[in-house]
Amino acid sequence: MHTDLVAALDIGGTKIAGALVDGGGRILLRAQRPTPAHEDGESVMRTVEDVLGRLTVSPLWEHAMAVGIGSAGPVDASAGTVSPVNVPGWRDFPLVERVHRAVGGRPVTLVGDGVAMTAAEHWQGAARGHDNALCLVVSTGVGGGLVLDGRLHPGPTGNAGHIGHISVDLDGDPCPCGSRGCVERIASGPNIARRALEQGWRPGPDGDATAAAVAAAARAGDPVAVASFRRAAQALAAGIAATATLVEIDIAVVGGGVAGAGDVLFTPLRRALREYATLSFAQRLQVAPALTGTDAGLVGAAAATALGGRPGEAAAYVV
Amino acid sequence: MHTDLVAALDIGGTKIAGALVDGGGRILLRAQRPTPAHEDGESVMRTVEDVLGRLTVSPLWEHAMAVGIGSAGPVDASAGTVSPVNVPGWRDFPLVERVHRAVGGRPVTLVGDGVAMTAAEHWQGAARGHDNALCLVVSTGVGGGLVLDGRLHPGPTGNAGHIGHISVDLDGDPCPCGSRGCVERIASGPNIARRALEQGWRPGPDGDATAAAVAAAARAGDPVAVASFRRAAQALAAGIAATATLVEIDIAVVGGGVAGAGDVLFTPLRRALREYATLSFAQRLQVAPALTGTDAGLVGAAAATALGGRPGEAAAYVV
Numbered sequence: 120m121h122t123d124l125v126a127a128l129d130i131g132g133t134k135i136a137g138a139l140v141d142g143g144g145r146i147l148l149r150a151q152r153p154t155p156a157h158e159d160g161e162s163v164m165r166t167v168e169d170v171l172g173r174l175t176v177s178p179l180w181e182h183a184m185a186v187g188i189g190s191a192g193p194v195d196a197s198a199g200t201v202s203p204v205n206v207p208g209w210r211d212f213p214l215v216e217r218v219h220r221a222v223g224g225r226p227v228t229l230v231g232d233g234v235a236m237t238a239a240e241h242w243q244g245a246a247r248g249h250d251n252a253l254c255l256v257v258s259t260g261v262g263g264g265l266v267l268d269g270r271l272h273p274g275p276t277g278n279a280g281h282i283g284h285i286s287v288d289l290d291g292d293p294c295p296c297g298s299r300g301c302v303e304r305i306a307s308g309p310n311i312a313r314r315a316l317e318q319g320w321r322p323g324p325d326g327d328a329t330a331a332a333v334a335a336a337a338r339a340g341d342p343v344a345v346a347s348f349r350r351a352a353q354a355l356a357a358g359i360a361a362t363a364t365l366v367e368i369d370i371a372v373v374g375g376g377v378a379g380a381g382d383v384l385f386t387p388l389r390r391a392l393r394e395y396a397t398l399s400f401a402q403r404l405q406v407a408p409a410l411t412g413t414d415a416g417l418v419g420a421a422a423a424t425a426l427g428g429r430p431g432e433a434a435a436y437v438v
Numbered sequence: 439m440h441t442d443l444v445a446a447l448d449i450g451g452t453k454i455a456g457a458l459v460d461g462g463g464r465i466l467l468r469a470q471r472p473t474p475a476h477e478d479g480e481s482v483m484r485t486v487e488d489v490l491g492r493l494t495v496s497p498l499w500e501h502a503m504a505v506g507i508g509s510a511g512p513v514d515a516s517a518g519t520v521s522p523v524n525v526p527g528w529r530d531f532p533l534v535e536r537v538h539r540a541v542g543g544r545p546v547t548l549v550g551d552g553v554a555m556t557a558a559e560h561w562q563g564a565a566r567g568h569d570n571a572l573c574l575v576v577s578t579g580v581g582g583g584l585v586l587d588g589r590l591h592p593g594p595t596g597n598a599g600h601i602g603h604i605s606v607d608l609d610g611d612p613c614p615c616g617s618r619g620c621v622e623r624i625a626s627g628p629n630i631a632r633r634a635l636e637q638g639w640r641p642g643p644d645g646d647a648t649a650a651a652v653a654a655a656a657r658a659g660d661p662v663a664v665a666s667f668r669r670a671a672q673a674l675a676a677g678i679a680a681t682a683t684l685v686e687i688d689i690a691v692v693g694g695g696v697a698g699a700g701d702v703l704f705t706p707l708r709r710a711l712r713e714y715a716t717l718s719f720a721q722r723l724q725v726a727p728a729l730t731g732t733d734a735g736l737v738g739a740a741a742a743t744a745l746g747g748r749p750g751e752a753a754a755y756v757v
Contacts, residue, residue, distance in 0.1 A: 193717060193718050193719065195718070195719065202718070250594070251593070251594060265684070265685070267586065267591070268591075272586070272587075272685070274570070274685060274686030274719070275569070275570060275686050275688075275719075276686060276719040278686060278717070278719045279684065279685050279686050280684060280685075281683050281684065281717060282683075282684065284683050284716065284717055285679070285680035285683050285684060286606060286676045286679065286680065286714055287605060287606065287607075287608045288606075288607060288608055288609070289606045289607055289619075289672060289673065289676040289714075290607070296716045296717060297713070297716035298679070298713065298714050298715075298716045299713070299714075300608075353608055354608060357605045357608040360604070360605065360617070361604035361605065361680055361684075362684055364600050364601075364603050364604050365584070365598065365599060365600065365601065365604060365680075365681055365684060365685070366584070366591070366593060366598050366684070366685060367593030367594050367595060367597060367598045369594075394616070394617060394618070395605055395608075395617050395618075396617075397603065397615045397616035397617045398512060398597070398600060398603055398615060399512050399514070399521070400512065400514065400593070400594075400595040400597045
């Protein structure tokens with residue numbers, strides 16, 4: 120018997136993944152297709168329908184009670200639309216209505232991918248047991264999500280926790296979002312690599328000039344590489360401290376490719392947090408690496424499924 | 439008949455005020471004493487008891503079901519203690535327990551003064567009808583509070599929304615809190631005046647060198663005064679935009695003495711917000727001056743009264 124399964128969709132600029140997830144967060148069936156990111160909106164939707172089709176033909180499908188979608192942002196959960204930056208064919212695309220139709224009227228919940236990852240970390244990862252948490256994804260961009268009062272807090276449009284685009288340097292470099300000195304502009308992988316290159320770091324014989332290569336150089340003691348990670352850590356710390364000061368989180372969970380740098384990131388991050396998180400109620404803040412892996416988007420989308428259909432009342436999962 | 443009255447205490451560094459407040463937010467009885475801010479903790483507590491005594495002798499007292507306290511911070515609602523910066527005799531002072539004893543065991547709720555002001559604005563002021571709001575007090579310091587999902591969000595310790603001490607300038611001037619580039623370090627009244635003086639502004643014949651005098655000079659066209667308010671507005675905008683990006687507020691309500699500057703503050707604030715609040719879901723943000731006046735602390739303390747005794751479940755008031 121598989122009662123209370125949930126269908127999950129994880130929609131990104133590279134792949135569209137789907138799964139049937141049980142009440143324990145286990146993936147019983149999965150399907151995946153590359154995202155035709157540069158084709159028109161209907162072509163992208165056909166790929167979603169194809170992924171869903173691989174789930175609906177399963178005998179397990181009849182137990183799927185609801186669908187949870189975690190999507191690259193921006194999303195608008197109140198309108199049921201998505202406008203992923205890296206999928207130009209989708210602008211205010213009515214994804215919730217289209218999926219709703221494709222799954223025979225089952226309830227559909229939409230959240231941003233940072234919120235989905237947060238739901239997964241709260242359910243099964245490092246934020247488990249924490250009633251107030253910020254989870255970050257530090258990768259090509261910097262995203263995140265919040266748990267407040269023990270529940271996922273997607274916000275009215277499903278974007279809450281979007282720490283990558285808060286300004287921690289109000290006179291700083293222009294950010295592609297239109298603002299200045301955003302956390303992402305300083306701490307994302309490409310910006311860590313850019314800053315190291317600007318300061319004179321050079322890649323090794325393999326030509327790898329990514330943040331992962333900068334992390335390897337930092338571990339080997341390269342001072343420019345160390346300094347670039349230290350600056351990223353400082354921006355992340357200012358953003359995390361701001362979040363702790365605003366909503367009293369007690370843990371910040373950091374995932375994404377850049378978190379793979381390990382101590383090269385986490386040691387200066389913890390040091391900088393002591394400088395920026397100064398108020399008594401913010402000093403208790405812990406920092407931990409994320410525990411959920413590549414399935415976090417699917418597991419989190421399932422976890423974010425709204426029992427009542429309203430994102431603010433989400434978190435169908437039992438912690 | 440006066441069923442369901444609430445007793446309110448507003449505790450600041452200058453005065454300790456008390457009131458009986460009805461279900462419509464009307465003050466039926468009030469008492470006030472200067473805070474003996476530089477005396478020992480027990481002397482301060484005797485002043486609180488004196489204020490409470492003036493309420494308990496009233497025939498209305500029997501209808502007071504609960505007590506709400508809004509206090510200068512930091513507070514710790516989870517421990518029931520207060521450590522107001524300007525009342526050195528109180529450090530981790532067990533105010534909730536002491537008030538609980540003084541009022542014959544009625545339930546007592548404690549929140550920070552920024553949270554209390556927010557409750558008042560949500561109940562009766564500019565945040566009324568808004569499910570997600572930030573309310574700021576810009577004065578000698580910069581404080582605030584949050585409404586999320588239609589309810590007051592004090593956070594576990596009653597300090598959430600403390601926007602004055604988020605860093606918007608990670609390399610900026612040291613703040614007395616220990617961090618750098620905090621909103622308060624740039625936007626508080628004393629810092630507006632300090633910056634204007636440093637840049638060459640001089641007070642008039644009355645010698646008034648407060649932010650109010652700088653505001654008057656700005657209204658008269660003094661470019662240094664205008665620039666000092668513009669810089670304060672920029673820091674407030676970065677902090678408000680960060681809050682909107684993190685928790686999806688749709689209104690920021692600005693009160694406190696500095697908000698009395700009017701257009702001198704609000705015009706550059708609205709302009710700067712368009713620069714920093716760039717993500718689609720943050721662009722809808724409105725800014726409005728606070729509407730509740732000097733009674734906001736008392737009305738808000740009454741509003742924050744927890745029906746169940748837990749701050750996160752607060753908001754006894756009916757919007």
